[in-house]
Amino acid sequence: MSLVFNEDQLMLQESARSFCREQAPVAVLRNMRDTKDALGFPKSLWQSMVDLGWAGMAIPEVYGGFEFGYSGLGIVLEETGRTLVPTPLVSTILLSATAINLAGSDAQKTTLLPAIAAGESIVAFALEEGAFHNPAHVSLSAVKTAEGYELNGVKKFVLDAAAADHFVVVARSSGYAGDTNGISLFLLDSKTPGILVQPLSMVDSRSAANVSFDKVNVPAGALLGIEGAGWPALERTLDIGRIGLSAEMLGSIQEVFERTVEYLKQRTQFGVQIGAFQALQHRAALMYSEIELCKSLVRKALSELDRGDDAQDIPALASMCKAKLCEVSALISNEGVQMHGGIGMTDEFDLGFFLKRARVAQQMLGDVLFHRDRYASLRGF
Amino acid sequence: MSLVFNEDQLMLQESARSFCREQAPVAVLRNMRDTKDALGFPKSLWQSMVDLGWAGMAIPEVYGGFEFGYSGLGIVLEETGRTLVPTPLVSTILLSATAINLAGSDAQKTTLLPAIAAGESIVAFALEEGAFHNPAHVSLSAVKTAEGYELNGVKKFVLDAAAADHFVVVARSSGYAGDTNGISLFLLDSKTPGILVQPLSMVDSRSAANVSFDKVNVPAGALLGIEGAGWPALERTLDIGRIGLSAEMLGSIQEVFERTVEYLKQRTQFGVQIGAFQALQHRAALMYSEIELCKSLVRKALSELDRGDDAQDIPALASMCKAKLCEVSALISNEGVQMHGGIGMTDEFDLGFFLKRARVAQQMLGDVLFHRDRYASLRGF
Amino acid sequence: MTDLDSFREDTRAWLEENCPASMRTPAAEDEVVWGGRNAVYKHPDSRIWLDRMAAKGWTCPTWPAEYGGGGLDKAQSLILAEEMQRIGARPPLMSFGISMLGPVLLEMATHEQKLEHIPKIVRGEIRWCQGYSEPGAGSDLAGLGTKAILDGDHYLINGSKIWTSYADKADWIFCLVRTDFEVPKHSGISFILFDMQTPGVSTKPIKLISGNSVFCETFFDDVRVPARNVIGSLNDGWTIAKRLLQHERTMISGFGLSSGRNSRGGLGGSLEQTAMTYRGDTDKLSDPVLRDQIAQFKIDSEAFAFTSQRSAQEAKLSKGPNATSSMLKNYGCELNKRRFELLLQAAGTQALGWESLTADASDFAPEELSVAREWLRSKGNSIEGGTYEVQLNVIAKRVLGLPDMTTMLVKQ
């Protein structure tokens, strides 16, 4: 299996990089923050990305996608990570579209996937209920009614909820928090009565919300997959999300590292470029080494995903990616600020945005300890 | 409470240092190893130390000791750590004498403590039963008989067993491995029938043995303290052992560090002293900082021990010492070899002895993970 | 009864009578009294408390009574501190005048200079800021370019400073300026004091990644300062600057000292309590690896506190700050940074809020928000007051005696 990009992939990388540098530099996120934009991403910018095919990259052709594969989507995510572009790529494309594609009926797919690929629909993924990623620990209840189900409970930290026209909701139809049995997925209109979206202001200036479900009645057709058996699709969805998020983190990490190395070459102190100081050189060399490992993991996981039904070891690869990327993301974001000195501490400089985003991305979909623990279990120890 | 040495302590440090440098350099341990000495320490050397009062330093005056306090004993241990002197200080003085003093009857104390202080008796401490320190996990059984007790079981990694005339044995008189209730201490003659000492060859070239007890019958008077209630005395004994061992480790750490800094100043490469290379400088500075913390912990714990009945927080201090010293000992022993380059890898050079001793000392009486876990429990989390 | 016993008795009685009950609780961040011409007393009692303490000179207990200080000896000042701690009394005044400038003035200034400045520091009448770093200079402090040119009995000062803490709120500045341009860079620097209201002085706050702006850029445009405001010998300012940096390091290393305590960090309880609370644990923290990391952190914090004690004891024996100040500064800062990283892990996404959008803080509690802000702020600890890297250089060279490659380079 190839871990280096082919011609097509190199072209995609090149075009995504130019697009992000030119159309979506860090200034875009800064502006969203400073204007306290409610949506969370610039609509026209997202439409341009949709026009480039980014929304449909991993959606099957029959549902309006382009089937360019997860490697392609990963390349795009890496580039958006380099300039911290706020997009619904994680919420809608990586998580919700994947869940619909894996678990949905043909009708559900036909209704939503083409709309997603065309940029007409934003679907938020409502999973977490506490301050830590804990997918089996769902307790939002789905109780069967005459017409369908009634949902009651609260979801926290739901990405892009403000912009969403639909939600994928992870609910419990039987059993107790912690059980993997009894988890059901629902796909519902965000305007369904009883849903209250309470926006959050997070350090990374991306859009998230707490969403409460108070006697929310949905028809039987809102069920995504089989009642009580949502776990396998949820797990795979999350693994794809973790790998994609790792790709985004990889982009941010590389950007911070490259900016830092550049700064080491330019900045002089005591009459020499600070990059000539061996202690900084060695720290830079160690960071470089760790980043090379991150690259390999992300590429390996993405290309494994693209083998479709032959894909192997996805859960372990996803946990390896997320664990390692969390670790290196913490390292690089801290070293980036430290090596830049005072200027890195100023809001005027972009570095702080990367530091803030790093910690949110580290928590999202499981932190380093969660994934090392999961990896150890998957490897039988 | 003073964390700096007073005049008396400085004099003791000075005299202990000269003695070890002159009478007991690393060459002594090397010679023990190369001649495969069965006893584990040079008898005449030990007698010289006894003559200096080292054996009686922490033994009450009424039992023939000098009551110079644990700070004094710690100073001596630190200096023996600097040249890796093989002595029964840990086995006999720190552990066995302490246990006898804490738990023994007046008769037991009168019989053995003066003999220990005079260098006439070596008492080994038989505790461990597996490859990891686990003091509550005792299963060597002590069953009551008409005349006293019968002991059955195996003790591993017993220090100075070959030279010992007596053993303190940690046994289980009721309950199960893991219970702190039901642990009893015994003090018995090493010649008691049924005891088999099987010497071990360890990487640190110090004396240790596996000792099996096969239907070993001891009189009721061999019981040290109250049957089944040995845990508190055992815990305090071990904590004193851990603090004293930390002092020894502190000496070794400082010695390796100082030799390494000296080497950095002497060795030239590419036309400059390698100590001028900033990456090595920073690593040395970080090591220095960690060693300063180690010093403070060890001194704090030793002087707290010397407050006798007023002593506070000893268990936590013991675990802090051992945890931190294990961590820093690993760091310094590895960096010492790395910074010395090829010469550090040769047996002819002393550094390897420190590396080997470091790992054995790290395991002894609980490794870093054991003590961080214990510390967290003691601090209520 | 010894003299000290009776001093303790008197002090206790005086505090009992004079320390308002409201001043016996920890001060919220916005209640801290910094003094100065535009002093803010959010709590009215804090003014009373300051005035009473200042009248006795107890804002600066060990400074000479001649200059308004308390005139206490070491033992007495310890008793005062203990007695204040006993009732939980707040420090009446926080100021760079007390922690940094004052000790240096007492050591290096003339009698007249002391008479002019010290009493106002003691009474909190003048708030000081520090003009050291310059844009582009960073760790290379001695490479400063702010010029002071003698013009009669005044200096004409031109240039700019950066990272001046609270320059926009300060009344006076203590400042490093270049007074000789012909000599090696460390040799031509002078240490000078002037009023921030002097024409030509302007300030501009710097917004930090934490959203706060405690630092400023400060600009000097033909600022006229009396020549008698130079402290110490002309062109010998570097000596004073180094002395003052030692005091600053000692102050900053205090971050680490308090980082082991339970009361800091925004979230009510200790680090381990926070981790347990957010996980719903009661006896034992359920994440064993985080538990190990917190244990390691706390052990280091306790060991660091013992080391600070030991260092203070050693300094007392040898008189004056000792070689460990660089090590303490660095370790303290790293501990503080570690603490906040662990707090983020302890509280998960709840520690990643930027502001509350709800009236009842049902999204993020104020303590949670302050964790995020203080976490970001903590990243500066290892940059300000001599960077992490510079401190390691100092340890390597001054403490360990390793050879200096930069000197070899500069010699080129």
Add this chain to the structure above:
Amino acid sequence: MTDLDSFREDTRAWLEENCPASMRTPAAEDEVVWGGRNAVYKHPDSRIWLDRMAAKGWTCPTWPAEYGGGGLDKAQSLILAEEMQRIGARPPLMSFGISMLGPVLLEMATHEQKLEHIPKIVRGEIRWCQGYSEPGAGSDLAGLGTKAILDGDHYLINGSKIWTSYADKADWIFCLVRTDFEVPKHSGISFILFDMQTPGVSTKPIKLISGNSVFCETFFDDVRVPARNVIGSLNDGWTIAKRLLQHERTMISGFGLSSGRNSRGGLGGSLEQTAMTYRGDTDKLSDPVLRDQIAQFKIDSEAFAFTSQRSAQEAKLSKGPNATSSMLKNYGCELNKRRFELLLQAAGTQALGWESLTADASDFAPEELSVAREWLRSKGNSIEGGTYEVQLNVIAKRVLGLPDMTTMLVKQ
């Protein structure tokens, strides 16, 4: 059926017929075949296996058939490796001739030189050692002082080398010597080959902290070597040396590659299995913090293996070793060191034995003893073949393009 398919079929059949059953198991350390004049074949079948493979040139599958190699292309050699792996066949021959000298000779030597040396490497007839480091030189390889002075058609060589692996068992040496004393140190070095039986060559094993002696000091006292034994241009040996060091790094980084596998490290099972066995655990390792550390180690090992693959794929695209070799060498070595430290933790005091004193190894099992020895040996990984520090310098300067302070110094 494609050509490659039929090649695979033929290869499989040939191996089936020619690889003795005993050669389809992992070789114990003392069963590895190093070849040479005094070759030791502890297992008699290993000689048969070597001869058969050498006859086909498959000890060096991709080397030209003209010099005795297998003449296979990349794809074919991959198939051969896969087919050997499929049946668990041992490598028939280990040698520095194959892994280090051969590739350089093929690239830089004359036809005559290749004809003289390559076939003997392929057949394992000559065992080679490497004469690079010198006492006192360490990382400063180019500062070497061994002299070669031309005397007619011979060089007269005087000096000494250190860290020569297996010099006491080797037949020939490839050696760096100084042939020009008037030029900067990198410029006057030549790369020369000679027989270790030449009069004036002597060796002395160095005992290591692990108790083993794989390295020697090697002394040259008026050793006469034919001038035609110089490889490449006279005084241009540094170019060859650097090339060869890249091959060495690639070989050493293999330590890390195998460190993720289950079969290495002395104790039968994997690292995690060992930790569980010694604790009596069945499903899950009971020490959660050690479990986390092992997970971190294994993730890094797997990521490292993917990185080696990716680097090989990139090298294939760009032809020739690439910039990552320093990084792979270092990371691989650090992984190996971490692995052994974790093994010590996994097995506690049972991994700290030096030798067994009992007939039945009831004190320490042989696997336990080998953990301790290999742990000690692993400390050398980051010293040999270019130290950890030198590799980081190389990454910083060559890969990241950071400026070189030592050059500034040397320019003085």
